[in-house]
Amino acid sequence: MSPDSLITHFVGASALVLVAAHAAGWLARRLKQPYIVGQLSAGIALGPSLLGSLAPEAYATLFPAAIGPALTGFAQLALVVFLFAVGYELDLKILGDRARTSLTVALASFVVPMAVGCGGALLFREQLHELGMPRDPSPAMVVFAGIALSITAVPVLTAIVRENELSRSVPGVVAVSAAGVLDAVCWTVLAGALMDGGGDGAALDWPWRVVLAVGFVTVMVLAARPLLRRLLWRTRLEPSLRLALLIGFALGSAWVTHSLGLHVIFGALLAGVVVPREEGGTLDPDLLRPLHDVSSLLLPFFFVVSGQSVALNSMDGTGWAVLLAVTVLAVVTKIGSGTLAARLGGLDRHEARTVGVLLSARGLTELIALDAGLQAGLLSPQLYTVLVFMALATTLFTQPLLLLTRRLADRDPARRPAPVPSASPPAQDGRTAPADLG
Numbered sequence: 001m002s003p004d005s006l007i008t009h010f011v012g013a014s015a016l017v018l019v020a021a022h023a024a025g026w027l028a029r030r031l032k033q034p035y036i037v038g039q040l041s042a043g044i045a046l047g048p049s050l051l052g053s054l055a056p057e058a059y060a061t062l063f064p065a066a067i068g069p070a071l072t073g074f075a076q077l078a079l080v081v082f083l084f085a086v087g088y089e090l091d092l093k094i095l096g097d098r099a100r101t102s103l104t105v106a107l108a109s110f111v112v113p114m115a116v117g118c119g120g121a122l123l124f125r126e127q128l129h130e131l132g133m134p135r136d137p138s139p140a141m142v143v144f145a146g147i148a149l150s151i152t153a154v155p156v157l158t159a160i161v162r163e164n165e166l167s168r169s170v171p172g173v174v175a176v177s178a179a180g181v182l183d184a185v186c187w188t189v190l191a192g193a194l195m196d197g198g199g200d201g202a203a204l205d206w207p208w209r210v211v212l213a214v215g216f217v218t219v220m221v222l223a224a225r226p227l228l229r230r231l232l233w234r235t236r237l238e239p240s241l242r243l244a245l246l247i248g249f250a251l252g253s254a255w256v257t258h259s260l261g262l263h264v265i266f267g268a269l270l271a272g273v274v275v276p277r278e279e280g281g282t283l284d285p286d287l288l289r290p291l292h293d294v295s296s297l298l299l300p301f302f303f304v305v306s307g308q309s310v311a312l313n314s315m316d317g318t319g320w321a322v323l324l325a326v327t328v329l330a331v332v333t334k335i336g337s338g339t340l341a342a343r344l345g346g347l348d349r350h351e352a353r354t355v356g357v358l359l360s361a362r363g364l365t366e367l368i369a370l371d372a373g374l375q376a377g378l379l380s381p382q383l384y385t386v387l388v389f390m391a392l393a394t395t396l397f398t399q400p401l402l403l404l405t406r407r408l409a410d411r412d413p414a415r416r417p418a419p420v421p422s423a424s425p426p427a428q429d430g431r432t433a434p435a436d437l438g
Contacts, residue, residue, distance in 0.1 A: 010067045014074075014301075020046060021300030032399055034156050036363050040392055043303030049312035063308075075305040077251075078298035079368060080268040084250040085291040086155065087272020089283065090180060101345030102174050106181035108341035109359050110150050113333040114189075117146035120329065130318045132380030143193040144378045148370065148387050149330050151186050152179045153363035153395070160361060160398060171351045174342060175358035183365065187269060190369055194262055194376050209261050216256055220274045224249075229276040239286040246275060246287065247294075263372040299364075306367055306388065309374060314382045323386045327393045334360040334394075335401075350409035357405055361398040366391035 021039045028038030045051060052059040063071075121128065121142045129135045137145075157179050166172030195209050228249075232242065250271040257267035278284055315323075339356035343349060370387050373379045379387070 006066055006070075009062075009064055010070050013062050013067060013071070016062060017046065017071075017300050017304050018297070021303060034159055034361075034363060034395060034399075036153075036156055037392065037395055039300055039303045040306070040367065040388075043300070043305075043307035044310050044388075045307070046304055047307035047310055049307075049310055053313065068308075071301055072305055074298055074301040076254075076264055078295055078302050080250050080254045080264055081247060081291060082295035082299060082364075083265050083268035083368070084247070084272040085288065085295060087269040088275050088277075088288065088291070090184070090273060099177075101342065101347070102177040103181060104345050105174060105178040105338055105341040105355060105359070106185070108337040109152070109178065109334055109356075110182050110185050112337035113149035113330070114146035116329055116333050117149035118142050120326075121145035124322075127318060127322060128383065131322060131382040131386065133383055138378075140193045140376075141378050143189065144373050147186055147190050147193065148366070148373075148390075149326075149333060150182070151362055151366050151369055152182050152334070152359050153361050153365035154179045154183050155365070156361045156363035156395060156398075157358055160358065160402070164402060166354075166358075169351075170347060171342075171354035171358070174345070174347070175338075175355045178338075178355070179359060182359075186369070187266065190372065191262055191266055193378065194372060213257070213260050213262065216260070217270065220253070220270055225274040225276060228274065232276065233279060239290075243287060243290050246271075247291075249275075263375070265368055265372060302367075302371075306371055309371075309381060310385045310388055311381050312385065314385060319382060319386055322383075323389055326386060327390045330362070330390055330394050331360055331397060350405065350412065353405050353408075354402065357398060357401045360401070361395050362391045363395045366394075 021042045024038035024042035024045075025035040026038070028041070029035055046063070048059065051062075121137055125133075125135055125137065128137070133141065154176070158176055161167055161172040161176055164172075166175075191213070195213070231237075231245075237245070250268050252267075253271035254264035254267035257270070258264045335353075335356035337356070338359040339352045342352035342355040345352075347355065367388065370379065370384055370391070374381070374384045
């Protein structure tokens with residue numbers, strides 16, 4: 001394919017990706033679902049399983065193999081910008097007065113799904129072997145199975161909380177703060193699993209990569225953070241120049257972690273965490289707004305690249321059975337552990353149930369972790385397909401389950417306000433008759 005032809009195909013494919021993904025996201029929002037659900041569905045539909053099966057010639061014309069690296073490059077750029085913004089927004093001070101409850105919820109909603117996922121990977125080795133996994137999975141594969149059930153998508157959860165007007169409610173604050181803690185724990189454990197799994201092309205053994213990774217984190221916290229604070233606070237850079245500088249910083253950090261055998265996502269997250277906030281501890285709107293705009297524009301490329309790896313034609317009876325089992329376990333373990341922990345933290349049963357339901361949303365964060373696991377060889381294409389649909393299903397279920405929880409709360413007589421006694425008619429002598437207390 002000539003360079004001109006390559007550019008033509010890439011421009012045409014990009015136009016289709018952007019229009020289809022954002023149109024599907026708009027439709028999902030009209031259906032009371034998160035924007036990501038529509039975008040992910042569009043990405044799968046544009047992949048080889050649907051478009052490639054229904055119109056193979058059109059698929060080959062729109063997405064020739066030659067433009068694959070360019071699409072992947074845009075997808076990785078989108079991930080870096082998105083996760084840089086996630087790291088910048090991460091603030092565990094939100095725990096506030098509910099710190100103990102939030103930490104308890106985060107711990108429970110990590111440990112229980114983690115244990116169930118790891119146990120399931122060991123108990124059902126034969127079934128997973130039919131999906132292309134080794135008969136004797138490595139420790140990294142077992143840990144990754146637990147992570148796949150433990151993750152909560154903070155961006156999707158935050159959007160759901162905002163759209164349901166729960167931002168100032170106790171369940172909303174507890175769920176968001178617990179998810180922030182949970183996210184940090186899951187990313188740390190995932191980094192360890194990827195190191196032990198040995199990503200593609202890793203030239204160093206994992207002990208050396210651990211040492212170098214710890215050294216890099218230390219340098220970022222002790223040297224890069226003060227330097228950025230001095231640069232951002234003492235010099236008045238133009239917003240566009242500051243944005244370009246920080247995105248370049250995030251890309252450089254992502255390059256380092258990828259060179260250490262990790263994924264670019266860890267460098268992007270770390271870069272966002274070490275960037276200092278404004279002097280009052282607030283987020284810089286001139287930085288955050290364009291970060292969201294850029295990541296929102298480019299993320300459809302990630303969904304399409306993810307959809308390229310979804311193999312619906314590999315889903316036989318075993319695959320669908322595993323999907324059903326994994327989805328049930330993913331929903332039950334998250335809702336059950338989150339609800340019980342919130343209940344022990346002092347919330348009433350309806351508030352606790354709301355926390356559990358909110359924590360079951362996985363969405364984009366799950367897809368990013370699955371993509372990293374697939375690239376590291378911790379997942380087979382068949383199991384990757386199962387887990388992608390699990391992520392989509394659990395995200396789809398969150399809003400209906402939240403509405404069901406709200407209806408149950410509204411029907412609970414104990415939560416209904418007591419009726420206000422009606423005013424009694426004046427007595428014959430002009431005095432007010434006593435109210436009927438019966």
